[in-house]
Amino acid sequence: MRLLIAIGVLFAASAQAQSLPAGFPADEQVSAALNAYPGVAAARARVEEALADRDMLRAGPYEFILSGSYVRRDVEREGRFKETDVMLSRGVRLPWKGSLDRKAGALGVEVAENMREDTRHHAALFLSQLWHDWLEAGDLLASDQQALEMQKTATEAVRRRAGLKDAAQLDLDQAVAAQTLVESQVADSRAMLEKARVTLAATFPEIPLAAEPPRLPAPEMPVAGVERLRDLVIARSHEIRAAENEAERLSLVARRTHADRIPDPTVGIRTFRERGGLENGVGLQLSIPLGFSHRSAAASKASAQASAAGFEREVVKREIQATADADAADVRTRIASWNSAAQSARSAASAAQRTERGHQLGAIDLADVLFVQKQANDARRAEIGARAAASRAVLKLLIDSHEIWAEAHDEHDEAGHTDSLAR
Numbered sequence: 252m253r254l255l256i257a258i259g260v261l262f263a264a265s266a267q268a269q270s271l272p273a274g275f276p277a278d279e280q281v282s283a284a285l286n287a288y289p290g291v292a293a294a295r296a297r298v299e300e301a302l303a304d305r306d307m308l309r310a311g312p313y314e315f316i317l318s319g320s321y322v323r324r325d326v327e328r329e330g331r332f333k334e335t336d337v338m339l340s341r342g343v344r345l346p347w348k349g350s351l352d353r354k355a356g357a358l359g360v361e362v363a364e365n366m367r368e369d370t371r372h373h374a375a376l377f378l379s380q381l382w383h384d385w386l387e388a389g390d391l392l393a394s395d396q397q398a399l400e401m402q403k404t405a406t407e408a409v410r411r412r413a414g415l416k417d418a419a420q421l422d423l424d425q426a427v428a429a430q431t432l433v434e435s436q437v438a439d440s441r442a443m444l445e446k447a448r449v450t451l452a453a454t455f456p457e458i459p460l461a462a463e464p465p466r467l468p469a470p471e472m473p474v475a476g477v478e479r480l481r482d483l484v485i486a487r488s489h490e491i492r493a494a495e496n497e498a499e500r501l502s503l504v505a506r507r508t509h510a511d512r513i514p515d516p517t518v519g520i521r522t523f524r525e526r527g528g529l530e531n532g533v534g535l536q537l538s539i540p541l542g543f544s545h546r547s548a549a550a551s552k553a554s555a556q557a558s559a560a561g562f563e564r565e566v567v568k569r570e571i572q573a574t575a576d577a578d579a580a581d582v583r584t585r586i587a588s589w590n591s592a593a594q595s596a597r598s599a600a601s602a603a604q605r606t607e608r609g610h611q612l613g614a615i616d617l618a619d620v621l622f623v624q625k626q627a628n629d630a631r632r633a634e635i636g637a638r639a640a641a642s643r644a645v646l647k648l649l650i651d652s653h654e655i656w657a658e659a660h661d662e663h664d665e666a667g668h669t670d671s672l673a674r
Contacts, residue, residue, distance in 0.1 A: 281375070301363035362500060369493060395632075475652075480579070494564040518535070522534075585637070596630040
């Protein structure tokens, strides 16, 4: 059964990859930007730190110690003597302690590597957020500029009619007020666009930005299927792997600390030359530290830390489970919401066109035209917001499932992780 689950995950990993629509940066640019992100670079340094810790634990805490003395003794009625004493000693780590240290060191490296990959994953989510902010602001500005051009045309038409005494001053005042409102919206949208652009450029300078953002693409259901991607969010979670490895590492550390209640001995070889060479000798020296209170307390502390890590591992699993479920639900609801918003925008645009024709024929007042045009503009803005929210949801699911913007999957590790989950 476990083998079938592992094969299923490997097959899923080799399925057709999701390709992003136009409007998003190329994978090569994203990879370069994420690898250069300071948080990811710091996580890589943490891996180097973990490798050094692993090597330290392999070597053990003890080094050879060379000590000696030179003494000139003055013995009454016997004379003066030169005496020397040399000792070479070293602490001896008991064998089972060394095995625990090596295992803990290797797990520490795995924790650091998974945390590095998880940091890169969160950087990808941050890039998605900033990129969508830029695209959404661009579309909002384009929509507002379109509304402003339409409003300017309408205002000029009313102005001409007012000059010919074919329209009341009230109509002109209403048209100017509506135009001023749209101009304010354009200014706000332009400010949002500039803020989004400079934030994106400063955070990920490795990705070149065009003078104007591309159009925000329409969201699409992931080709891999929402449920399969939801399962991959859990199966490929580096945060879960890091928590599992950390819990196992601290369990080994607890065992190692309990083992330290039996202290390591220090063994030495001593040579001495006394009474000017009349006495010479070679011997062994053995020392064992005594005292158990501190070691017992340290063992209790390590056990508590291991127990806490076990509970924290379960917290992480629940959080990732919740994230996977929320991602899947968000994709479905956001795309449905966008479909409704898009239909509403089309209906509002059609109503605005019919109202404008009615006004030209003299059947509809200007106030009604302005009101319907405002509704159409609001509906377009709502559609853009819904489209951006749906696109964000789809991209988040793809990133959380490591289908895009992730480092190459280690299929062996993925199968092994799935096998451990099955157990």
